[in-house]
Amino acid sequence: MLKIENVTVKSEDKVILENFHLEIQPGEIHALMGQNGAGKSTIAKVLLRDSHYDVQGMISFHNKDLLAMNTTDVAREGMFLVMQNPIEIAGVSNAELLRTALNDRGKNTGNILEFHRELTEYCKRLELPTSFVHRDVNFNMSGGEKKKNELLHLWMLKPNFLILDEIDSGLDVDSLKLVARSLVEYYEAYHPSILVITHQKTLLDILKPQFVHVLKDKHIIKSGDFSLAEQIFQDGFGASTMRNGETNE
Ligand code: ADP
Numbered sequence: 001m002l003k004i005e006n007v008t009v010k011s012e013d014k015v016i017l018e019n020f021h022l023e024i025q026p027g028e029i030h031a032l033m034g035q036n037g038a039g040k041s042t043i044a045k046v047l048l049r050d051s052h053y054d055v056q057g058m059i060s061f062h063n064k065d066l067l068a069m070n071t072t073d074v075a076r077e078g079m080f081l082v083m084q085n086p087i088e089i090a091g092v093s094n095a096e097l098l099r100t101a102l103n104d105r106g107k108n109t110g111n112i113l114e115f116h117r118e119l120t121e122y123c124k125r126l127e128l129p130t131s132f133v134h135r136d137v138n139f140n141m142s143g144g145e146k147k148k149n150e151l152l153h154l155w156m157l158k159p160n161f162l163i164l165d166e167i168d169s170g171l172d173v174d175s176l177k178l179v180a181r182s183l184v185e186y187y188e189a190y191h192p193s194i195l196v197i198t199h200q201k202t203l204l205d206i207l208k209p210q211f212v213h214v215l216k217d218k219h220i221i222k223s224g225d226f227s228l229a230e231q232i233f234q235d236g237f238g239a240s241t242m243r244n245g246e247t248n249e
């Protein structure tokens with residue numbers, strides 16, 4: 001479903017990623033880990049076609065050339081990014097944005113009562129006040145509310161590929177658990193692919209990615225199963241990410 005082959009990413013002549021490979025099949029959960037500044041958010045933004053980056057190599061999504069698409073095309077194909085710092089859109093309410101997006105995807109929201117009933121129901125499940133239906137997208141919301149608001153969009157739009165970039169940042173312990181459980185519920189209902197970027201053990205313990213990758217020196221230097229994440233939480237990135245035969249000396 002997503003195939004990234006030999007990708008190099010530059011911004012203003014600075015090489016951020018080089019020789020980057022990653023393949024994610026339908027229904028797989030992958031975790032991407034790595035130290036601050038390793039390039040994790042960059043790959044997320046590249047996939048959503050952020051125009052700040054110069055990208056070389058091959059990326060296909062649903063067997064289509066992702067690098068030939070713009071952000072709208074990628075979103076229509078079902079990719080959904082929860083950003084580390086979700087942007088605020090003053091003057092556009094959740095209801096307006098979601099109706100427009102659903103109509104654009106050919107989903108009929110002609111029955112306004114039904115649309116509002118669904119949106120209100122998801123607010124309740126996310127423990128958000130139902131007034132959020134008419135709040136401007138992320139505008140003046142706290143860090144935690146923004147993340148839950150993004151999940152409100154997730155449930156309404158039902159994307160098939162999620163990228164969660166430090167969705168845990170800004171969340172207190174209870175909100176983090178609620179968000180993680182909501183994600184598991186979504187996964188069980190729709191079986192999307194998920195690329196989760198995080199440093200948080202709680203989130204990974206609940207999401208249980210089948211694949212874990214470590215990003216270092218501009219590319220993925222090590223991949224493994226969930227035990228690699230456990231090893232990193234125990235020993236840090238140093239010891240856990242040495243290639244075979246390498247020593248600490
Ligand atoms: P991470 O999410 O792993 O902490 P980022 O992907 O945000 O790391 O950043 C990786 C590196 O690329 C950093 O050194 C950052 O300063 C740089 N970088 C990211 N985006 C840009 C950009 N648009 N222009 C210039 N440098 C960038």
Ligand code: MG
Pocket residue numbers: 040041042084165
């Ligand atoms: Mg980041």
